[in-house]
Amino acid sequence: MTIKLQIYKCNICGNLVQVLLEGDGNLICCGKEMELMGIQYDTNELGEKHTPKIELKDGKKYVNVLGHPMTKEHYIQFIESYTNDKQEVHIKFFTPDELPETEAKINTNEEFNAIEYCNIHNLWGNNKMLDNEDGNYSI
Numbered sequence: 001m002t003i004k005l006q007i008y009k010c011n012i013c014g015n016l017v018q019v020l021l022e023g024d025g026n027l028i029c030c031g032k033e034m035e036l037m038g039i040q041y042d043t044n045e046l047g048e049k050h051t052p053k054i055e056l057k058d059g060k061k062y063v064n065v066l067g068h069p070m071t072k073e074h075y076i077q078f079i080e081s082y083t084n085d086k087q088e089v090h091i092k093f094f095t096p097d098e099l100p101e102t103e104a105k106i107n108t109n110e111e112f113n114a115i116e117y118c119n120i121h122n123l124w125g126n127n128k129m130l131d132n133e134d135g136n137y138s139i
């Protein structure tokens with residue numbers, strides 16, 4: 001049984017897949033069950049480097065992981081943003097020479113979910129916007 005937008009990894013070949021529409025079956029790759037990637041929300045030292053930051057700038061929504069390295073060996077592979085009802089999703093992939101920041105192109109006036117995937121430390125999430133100048137989250 002899967003849940004919409006869950007992310008599963010094959011620990012043999014590295015395939016990473018995301019569920020678009022859920023079903024009853026288990027996901028198998030290379031003959032083995034794929035591992036569900038849990039979203040980490042830790043606030044420890046690793047969390048500080050990996051938790052996506054959600055900010056408003058000029059009325060637009062941005063997500064970044066600017067405190068994280070971007071080298072061939074260790075980098076942010078994608079940032080995904082989605083509304084609380086999971087009806088809208090935006091994803092941006094990165095190469096190691098890019099800044100890990102993207103505009104979250106989803107249509108919502110509420111707080112939303114942001115996740116990022118590090119090639120070494122896996123999946124991290126956040127759903128709180130940073131305080132903006134007037135302390136008001138509405139867009």
Ligand SMILES: [Fe+2]
Nearest residue numbers: 074118120121
């Ligand atoms: Fe990392």
